[in-house]
Amino acid sequence: MESYSKILLQEREKGRTINKKRVEKILRKLLIELGENPDREGLIGTPRRMAEAFEEIFAGYTMSSGLDVSFSEETDAIIAKDIQFYSMCEHHMLPFYGKVHIAYLPEGKVFGISKLTRLVEKYSRRMQIQERLTKQIADEITKMGVRGVVVIAEGEHLCMKMRGVRNHSLVVTMAHRGLMEQKELRENILTLISNSKPGLRSF
Ligand SMILES: [Zn+2]
Numbered sequence: 001m002e003s004y005s006k007i008l009l010q011e012r013e014k015g016r017t018i019n020k021k022r023v024e025k026i027l028r029k030l031l032i033e034l035g036e037n038p039d040r041e042g043l044i045g046t047p048r049r050m051a052e053a054f055e056e057i058f059a060g061y062t063m064s065s066g067l068d069v070s071f072s073e074e075t076d077a078i079i080a081k082d083i084q085f086y087s088m089c090e091h092h093m094l095p096f097y098g099k100v101h102i103a104y105l106p107e108g109k110v111f112g113i114s115k116l117t118r119l120v121e122k123y124s125r126r127m128q129i130q131e132r133l134t135k136q137i138a139d140e141i142t143k144m145g146v147r148g149v150v151v152i153a154e155g156e157h158l159c160m161k162m163r164g165v166r167n168h169s170l171v172v173t174m175a176h177r178g179l180m181e182q183k184e185l186r187e188n189i190l191t192l193i194s195n196s197k198p199g200l201r202s203f
Helices: 002-013 020-033 046-057 113-124 130-143 183-195
Strands: 070-072 078-089 095-106 109-111 146-157 171-178 199-202
Touching: 020 046, 078 113, 078 130, 078 146, 078 183, 095 113, 095 130, 095 183, 109 113, 113 130, 130 146, 130 171, 146 183
Parallel strands: none
Antiparallel strands: 070 109, 078 095, 078 199, 095 146, 146 171
16 A cells, blocks of 8 residues: 555656546445445446546646746735635545635735636645645745735635534634734734735735
8 A cells, every 4th residue: 555655646746647547446436335336327427527526626736836937016015815715625525615815025026816826726726724725825925035925714614514513614714924923014914805805906
């Protein structure tokens, strides 16, 4: 088993996506374990469709954000609000999804909104927990050279809604780095985020 996962890991590092044929076989077995007949009409193509869906849902492992492509701009703060994300809870393998808001203080260069969206996809399209998703986005932006960043994620978790305690609350997580660690500055930015219209804004 260990060598099998080692091979898969090596394939991942080479940028290869999932092996759909192998995944299909596993999903067919899963259907049988669940008490289903994988050969009945409605299910005959299900393992293939699921494998294709997984390829998309877990594409984050081989994605790059492209954040290195930036342009020069003198501005104090930039807010990218309401970036939609879909992710999979790593504890139950059920979806959690919602919005990410990113506010950062550039250091001479700014990132396009499409790059920030891609950054969110890189870390959401994988097995994840919302706290780590928030931190990883903040860390990659920090690494690219900004004076400060705050990332807020608001997520609905199907593993909380469909099962267990059936808690319907929205989970909010936040990560802040650099100058955004100053409480007063962060609070000003948070007010801007909650008052502003969706989209990209600079101040
Ligand atoms: Zn869960």
